[in-house]
Amino acid sequence: MIRLSTSCTACFIFISLIVATVSAAEQKRTSSDLFQNRCRGCHAADQDRVGPRLRGVFGRAAGVIHTFQYSEALKSSHLVWDAATLDKWLQDPDSVVPDSDMSFRLESQAERTAIIEYLKGLTAH
Numbered sequence: 001m002i003r004l005s006t007s008c009t010a011c012f013i014f015i016s017l018i019v020a021t022v023s024a025a026e027q028k029r030t031s032s033d034l035f036q037n038r039c040r041g042c043h044a045a046d047q048d049r050v051g052p053r054l055r056g057v058f059g060r061a062a063g064v065i066h067t068f069q070y071s072e073a074l075k076s077s078h079l080v081w082d083a084a085t086l087d088k089w090l091q092d093p094d095s096v097v098p099d100s101d102m103s104f105r106l107e108s109q110a111e112r113t114a115i116i117e118y119l120k121g122l123t124a125h
Contacts, residue, residue: 031118034111042104045122051102056124057081058116062097073099086116 042051052068059082063075077097079085088095090112093102106112 031114031121034114035118038104038106038111038115054119055122057122058086058120071097071099071101073097074101081119083116083120086119087112090115 039054042049043054045053045055047053048065048068052065052070059080062077062079062081062085063070074097077100079097081089085096089097089102090104090106092105093100106115
């Protein structure tokens with residue numbers, strides 16, 4: 001049995017905390033990078049582009065940003081964007097709302113999860 005001194009134990013805990021902090025920062029960077037690479041062509045956080053602005057999207061009803069022209073199908077969908085609806089939407093928008101205007105699909109579950117986490121962090125002002 002190996003016995004660690006108190007100072008070794010403290011060092012181990014300190015290093016573990018650093019690794020956890022770096023991992024959280026890396027995950028946030030990766031989520032942001034994925035958003036930039038996968039979504040930024042059509043979306044921004046604070047302005048409408050080809051797609052609507054996404055700040056505050058998590059928990060918001062679909063099709064309600066008044067400055068964006070949504071499809072009639074999406075406006076009348078009665079969806080609320082949460083993790084489950086966003087996951088399905090990002091995987092196959094037509095399976096969630098047929099005749100919507102979004103044609104992008106994201107097959108990777110890991111990428112969808114990371115982007116959804118990023119969107120959760122885009123809280124409304």
